[in-house]
Amino acid sequence: MKLSFKNIEKQFSGLQVIKEFSRDIDDGELVALVGPSGCGKSTLLHIAAGLEQPSAGQLLADGQEVRSAHPERTLMFQENALYPWLTLAENVALALEFQKQDKKEARKQAVAWLEKVNLKGFEDYFPHQVSGGMRQRAALARAFISHPKALLLDEPFGALDALTRMTLQDALRQLIREAGPTVLLVTHDVDEALFLADRILVFSARPATVLKEFNLAHHEKTHDLSEFAPMRREILGLLGIHAESGDDAHAVGSLRTAAREQEVLAA
Numbered sequence: 001m002k003l004s005f006k007n008i009e010k011q012f013s014g015l016q017v018i019k020e021f022s023r024d025i026d027d028g029e030l031v032a033l034v035g036p037s038g039c040g041k042s043t044l045l046h047i048a049a050g051l052e053q054p055s056a057g058q059l060l061a062d063g064q065e066v067r068s069a070h071p072e073r074t075l076m077f078q079e080n081a082l083y084p085w086l087t088l089a090e091n092v093a094l095a096l097e098f099q100k101q102d103k104k105e106a107r108k109q110a111v112a113w114l115e116k117v118n119l120k121g122f123e124d125y126f127p128h129q130v131s132g133g134m135r136q137r138a139a140l141a142r143a144f145i146s147h148p149k150a151l152l153l154d155e156p157f158g159a160l161d162a163l164t165r166m167t168l169q170d171a172l173r174q175l176i177r178e179a180g181p182t183v184l185l186v187t188h189d190v191d192e193a194l195f196l197a198d199r200i201l202v203f204s205a206r207p208a209t210v211l212k213e214f215n216l217a218h219h220e221k222t223h224d225l226s227e228f229a230p231m232r233r234e235i236l237g238l239l240g241i242h243a244e245s246g247d248d249a250h251a252v253g254s255l256r257t258a259a260r261e262q263e264v265l266a267a
Contacts, residue, residue, distance in 0.1 A: 001074065001149035001182045003048060007057035010043055017043050019207040021057075027173035029217075030176065030183040032193035034235065035203025041186045043099045044208075045152045047076040048184055051221055061150065071099060074148035076139060078155040082127040088114060088138045089123035095146045104217065117171055133164035144175055151181045158188065166223055169195055190235050194228045202238045211238050 003025040010018040017040040025031050029086055033041040047059055048051040050069040059066045061073065084090045092110035097103060111123050119136040127135050136157065143151060156172070157165040173196060176183060187193050193200045200214040225232065236242070 001062050003148050003150060003182060003184070004060040004063075005044070005047075005057070005058065008044070008047065008054045008059065009056040010040065010047070010052070011055045016207040018054075019209050021208065021210070023201070025182055025184060027182055028180050030195035031197055031199045031201060032185045032186060032187055033201050033203065034190060034193050034239070035208060036205045036239065037188070039203045039206045040208035041203060045075060045154050045184060045186055048150065048152050049073050049102045051075070059267075071146050072148055073150040073152060074143050074146065075152040076143045076154065076156050077093060078158045080267065082135055082138060082142075087126055088119060088130070088134075091127070091138060092142045092145055095142050099146065101207050110141070113145045114138065116175065117141045117142075119213075131162055131164075133168060135170060136160065140168070140172060140175065144179055147179065148181055151176075151183045153183065153185045153187075155186055157192070163263050165189075165192070169223075172196065190232055191225055193235075194225050194232060195223060200235065202235055214237070238257055 005023050005025075008018055008021040008127070009016070021044065023031075029034060033043055033044065043052060048066070050066050050073065053067070065072075065254065081193055082088070083094070086094065089107060089110045092113055093106035096106035096109060104208075114120065114123055114137075117140050119134060119137055119141070122134065127138075131136075139156075157168050160168065169192060177194070185193070185196060195211050198217040200216065202211045203209065204211050204213070214235065216228075216231075221228075
């Protein structure tokens with residue numbers, strides 16, 4: 001699915017959050033949005049999902065204007081949002097049941113998708129019986145089971161520890177390769193953006209404008225991102241964090257901490 005943002009602006013009660021954002025996201029492309037907390041990145045995801053309407057401009061999905069939510073565009077949050085009274089399989093199957101699919105067939109597909117995310121044998125566990133990483137794996141299965149054409153990810157691994165986050169990044173990349181959706185990823189983790197993205201858009205503080213775009217398409221990447229160290233430092237510099245070559249990991253952590261502090265202050 002090709003997403004075309006055309007002169008998008010968004011205001012809330014007179015506060016301008018997004019200013020004249022225009023970009024095409026090509027079919028099958030993964031674009032990461034990086035920027036200060038509160039600058040409008042998540043709002044762009046909500047507009048792409050059809051949950052918010054722009055104050056000006058328009059969004060086209062495969063040439064058709066987006067005015068409401070649709071299963072072809074799936075939004076996944078940092079919180080896994082699993083229903084605690086349903087098992088993992090029931091939570092995953094729910095995505096198909098909402099589309100009026102047969103319960104038995106939905107269960108069968110849910111079990112298959114849980115196996116894809118390495119949760120075979122945990123189908124009948126409840127969310128409180130498994131780890132946070134396992135819950136987020138189930139949330140990934142639920143996001144993919146309806147075969148969305150566009151996947152909209154809002155800090156999907158932000159609440160997880162570093163090791164779990166890396167394993168889930170690997171799982172996500174494999175699922176994307178197999179299913180081929182267009183992906184918009186909001187993240188405060190610069191390394192995550194470098195590892196997963198074909199392009200990175202770095203946003204300014206509110207109202208959001210694109211400070212710079214980085215193209216990483218056609219790079220075969222591992223979690224050893226040393227070849228991208230200059231790009232990482234440039235991105236951090238655009239975000240106001242100036243790291244020496246040996247301090248990148250600390251700077252990424254500082255960015256995440258600063259973002260969390262801003263969220264608390266804004267609450």
